[in-house]
Amino acid sequence: MSAIHTTPAERLVMMANQIAKAFAAQGEERAVMKTAAHIKAFWDPRMRRKIDEHVMAGGAGLEPYALTALKQLMAGTEKPMPASEHRPTDQGSDAG
Amino acid sequence: MTAPTYRHVSDEATRAMFEALWGVPINPEPGLRIPNMLDAAVEGTFKALYIQGEDILQSDPNTHHVAAGLAAMECVVVQDLFLNETARYAHIFLPGSTFLEKDGTFTNAERRIQMVRKVMSPKNGYGDWEITQLMANAIGLNWNCTHPSQIMDEIAKLTPTFAGVSFKVLDEMGSVQWPMNEKNPLGSPIMHIESFSHGKGKFVLTEYVPTDERTGPRYPLLLTTGRILSQYNVGAQTRRTENSRWHEEDRLEIHPHDAENRGIRDGDWVQIKSRAGETALRALITDRVAPGVVYTTFHHPLTQANVITTDYSNWATNCPEYKVTAVEVRASNGPTNYQEEYDRFSKETRRIEPLIAAE
Numbered sequence: 141m142s143a144i145h146t147t148p149a150e151r152l153v154m155m156a157n158q159i160a161k162a163f164a165a166q167g168e169e170r171a172v173m174k175t176a177a178h179i180k181a182f183w184d185p186r187m188r189r190k191i192d193e194h195v196m197a198g199g200a201g202l203e204p205y206a207l208t209a210l211k212q213l214m215a216g217t218e219k220p221m222p223a224s225e226h227r228p229t230d231q232g233s234d235a236g
Numbered sequence: 237m238t239a240p241t242y243r244h245v246s247d248e249a250t251r252a253m254f255e256a257l258w259g260v261p262i263n264p265e266p267g268l269r270i271p272n273m274l275d276a277a278v279e280g281t282f283k284a285l286y287i288q289g290e291d292i293l294q295s296d297p298n299t300h301h302v303a304a305g306l307a308a309m310e311c312v313v314v315q316d317l318f319l320n321e322t323a324r325y326a327h328i329f330l331p332g333s334t335f336l337e338k339d340g341t342f343t344n345a346e347r348r349i350q351m352v353r354k355v356m357s358p359k360n361g362y363g364d365w366e367i368t369q370l371m372a373n374a375i376g377l378n379w380n381c382t383h384p385s386q387i388m389d390e391i392a393k394l395t396p397t398f399a400g401v402s403f404k405v406l407d408e409m410g411s412v413q414w415p416m417n418e419k420n421p422l423g424s425p426i427m428h429i430e431s432f433s434h435g436k437g438k439f440v441l442t443e444y445v446p447t448d449e450r451t452g453p454r455y456p457l458l459l460t461t462g463r464i465l466s467q468y469n470v471g472a473q474t475r476r477t478e479n480s481r482w483h484e485e486d487r488l489e490i491h492p493h494d495a496e497n498r499g500i501r502d503g504d505w506v507q508i509k510s511r512a513g514e515t516a517l518r519a520l521i522t523d524r525v526a527p528g529v530v531y532t533t534f535h536h537p538l539t540q541a542n543v544i545t546t547d548y549s550n551w552a553t554n555c556p557e558y559k560v561t562a563v564e565v566r567a568s569n570g571p572t573n574y575q576e577e578y579d580r581f582s583k584e585t586r587r588i589e590p591l592i593a594a595e
Contacts, residue, residue: 148275151547158445158551165441178552181244182237184268186281226438229244 152191153201160206168205174225175209176218181228188213237266240395241414253394269554270296271547274305284311286371288364289332291320294470294537297545297556298512315367320472321537324585330367333358338365339384341406343414347424349401350411445551447560451528455510455562457494458529461541462558471535486539487520489531490565495521500567507568508532510561513543515575516568530565537582540575 159178163171179188192214194200199207212218221227243250244266251262268276270292276282278301285306296302306312306325314326323329335342337358343349354363362370365387369379381387385403392398397415400423406412412423427433451458466482467474474480488506500506502521507514508530517532517539525531534541548557571579 148279151275154448155549155551155554161443161445162551163443165443181246182266182269184272184276185265186276187268187272226434226440229246230434 148190149194150201152187153194153206156191156206156210157201157203160203160209164205168208169219170225171205172209172212173219173221175205176213177221178228179209180213180218237269240391241397257390257394271549271554271556274302277305277308280308283309284313285309286313286315287322288315288368289317291316291322291470291472293321293324294472294534294542297542297549297558298547299540299543300513301547302542313371315364316472318472318476319586321470321582324581331360332367333360333363338363339403340365341388347413347427348411349406349414349416351403351406447548447557449546449548449557449560449562451562455564456528457563457565459508459510459544459561459563460529460531460559461534461545461561462531463535464533467533467535469535470537475535483533483535486517486533486536486541488517488565489520489522489525491523491525491527491529492521493527494530494565495519498566500565505568505570506565507572508544508563508565510544510546510563512546512561514572515540515543516570516572517541519565530563538571538575538579540572540578543574 156175156179160171160175163174165171166174179191183191191210195202195207195210195214199210202210209218238244239250239254245251245262246264246266248264251264255262268282273282273285274296277285282305293299293302293306303325306322309325311328312322312326313328313330314320314323315330315332316323317332317334319329335352336355338352338354340352340363341349342352363384365381365384369381372379388401388403392401396417399417400421401412401414401416405416409422413425414423415427416423431437463469464483466479488508490500490506495501498506500519500521502519504519505516506519507516532539532541544563545556545558545561548560549555550557
């Protein structure tokens with residue numbers, strides 16, 4: 141495999157897959173919810189636009205949880221994080 | 237992306253505080269992190285950057301990509317104590333001031349806010365905060381701070397955990413640890429007693445996210461990079477001092493077994509190559525590194541250690557992956573063409589035209 145992600149879309153696919161993987165152990169529902177919340181909180185609009193275009197073009201390379209989360213974000217159907225979860229936008233999150 | 241103390245920009249109450257005091261609307265969408273800024277610059281959608289006291293051309297991974305990003309921008313302003321490496325790409329260079337030349341505070345890793353007092357006026361004429369204010373006013377803003385204590389007062393106004401902090405309080409108490417506010421009038425030497433600020437801690441399962449970087453037949457060794465005590469980070473400050481006697485150059489540390497396999501002797505020039513790029517430096521044969529692992533510092537610009545490092549990063553923060561780069565090492569007879577060209581260009585960009593007396 142090539143280790144260098146030469147195009148911006150490839151880099152974003154790698155990032156989305158890594159985010160989804162970090163949450164994968166929590167099961168599909170929570171992993172998808174948290175992946176969507178993380179991307180929404182920390183991706184600049186032009187990164188979102190670029191990955192949206194990639195999803196519309198078929199979403200090559202995206203793992204299932206990442207793809208589902210991105211499709212939900214595009215449709216505005218992502219699940220809000222309940223207050224019982226540590227949300228990425230909560231004060232004290234240092235993921236920024 | 238976040239206001240001080242990690243308040244996310246999407247938080248309406250936080251935005252409202254800043255909007256009320258600054259009198260401007262604030263975009264609720266997150267911004268870009270440094271690696272993403274560089275991607276966007278190459279794409280042509282990120283046009284200007286104001287860099288104070290940071291040398292991203294040397295410190296950040298995948299130097300060729302950093303250089304391409306900086307070169308693509310329409311306006312790069314570098315404000316630093318020295319003509320650092322990033323200044324090669326600056327359209328405007330502004331001389332910074334040292335900690336001895338300005339009043340202000342340092343906050344250390346135990347949240348301790350400490351006063352720093354100037355012992356002399358800035359040689360460049362202005363403290364860093366004054367330069368920023370002059371720039372702001374040049375583009376039509378009306379900033380009129382006359383002393384850094386007023387900047388701290390604004391921070392206290394906008395940051396609930398700093399509400400009780402001021403230069404006056406710091407003068408009286410010597411130093412304080414935030415949070416410092418009505419609830420913690422003397423500051424907070426220890427946080428999270430009994431519970432966290434949000435209540436109980438919550439344990440969650442996380443999956444280990446390994447790097448995608450792989451060794452293989454072409455790149456069988458792993459490079460890790462790091463720092464030593466006598467040089468600070470990219471060495472912009474410490475390389476210009478007698479500290480360099482302790483660390484005159486970056487060397488590639490390699491295990492005797494790996495060196496012998498490749499016919500490399502101690503002190504030889506070696507070429508090190510990854511999927512991102514290649515550079516050359518001198519070898520240091522040592523069993524401080526394990527077989528299969530090579531190590532170097534990145535304190536000296538001519539080493540170009542970050543030409544080799546890749547754009548892999550941590551999933552949550554995009555913190556670059558400096559510790560795992562698959563490489564091959566082989567004997568070489570000196571610096572690469574790129575290093576020689578870099579050196580030549582460095583010398584050229586540091587020439588200063590003599591002052592010509594006005595007629």
